[in-house]
Amino acid sequence: MKFSYMIPRLDFTAAGKASTDTKRRLTQIGLPIAFIKRVTIAMYEAEMNVAIHGGGGEASVEVGTDRITAIFSDQGPGIPDIDLAMQEGYSTASEEIRNMGFGAGMGLPNMKRNADELRIDTEVGKGTVVTMVFHIEKGAS
Ligand SMILES: Nc1ncnc2c1ncn2[C@@H]1O[C@H](COP(=O)(O)OP(=O)(O)O)[C@@H](O)[C@H]1O
Numbered sequence: 752m753k754f755s756y757m758i759p760r761l762d763f764t765a766a767g768k769a770s771t772d773t774k775r776r777l778t779q780i781g782l783p784i785a786f787i788k789r790v791t792i793a794m795y796e797a798e799m800n801v802a803i804h805g806g807g808g809e810a811s812v813e814v815g816t817d818r819i820t821a822i823f824s825d826q827g828p829g830i831p832d833i834d835l836a837m838q839e840g841y842s843t844a845s846e847e848i849r850n851m852g853f854g855a856g857m858g859l860p861n862m863k864r865n866a867d868e869l870r871i872d873t874e875v876g877k878g879t880v881v882t883m884v885f886h887i888e889k890g891a892s
């Protein structure tokens with residue numbers, strides 16, 4: 752199964768659609784709640800980054816037998832220093848965005864924590880592709 756979503760720029764009413772829809776689908780499939788939670792949290796952070804920092808873009812989610820692969824891509828400004836961006840509390844979000852409750856600088860650290868694999872391909876001036884893989888936990892729910 753494969754799904755894709757458009758992620759509009761700075762549209763906070765549409766934001767969260769990819770993670771919310773994926774959560775619903777994974778719940779229908781009957782995957783463990785704790786696993787779904789990890790996927791949902793990481794996906795939400797990734798799609799907000801596309802909406803806030805990446806100028807909008809898209810997400811694709813592939814559900815395999817043993818893994819879920821979620822890819823987020825945008826053609827925004829790119830990330831000049833990934834090590835810096837990965838640090839807890841680091842954010843380039845504007846004052847306006849912070850006043851809306853975003854820009855705590857915890858998104859990338861949360862993605863790292865919740866995904867089994869995180870890969871960031873980025874080029875300044877070209878855009879960013881974030882790939883996350885989640886290994887499906889069989890058994891306990
Ligand atoms: N898709 C992206 N395009 C450009 N910059 C990004 C992207 N995702 C993350 N960043 C950069 O990494 C920083 C840290 O991201 P994150 O940990 O999610 O914190 P926050 O979103 O709260 O700023 C962002 O402030 C931004 O500078």
Ligand SMILES: [Mg+2]
Pocket residue numbers: 796799800854856857858859
């Ligand atoms: Mg973020």
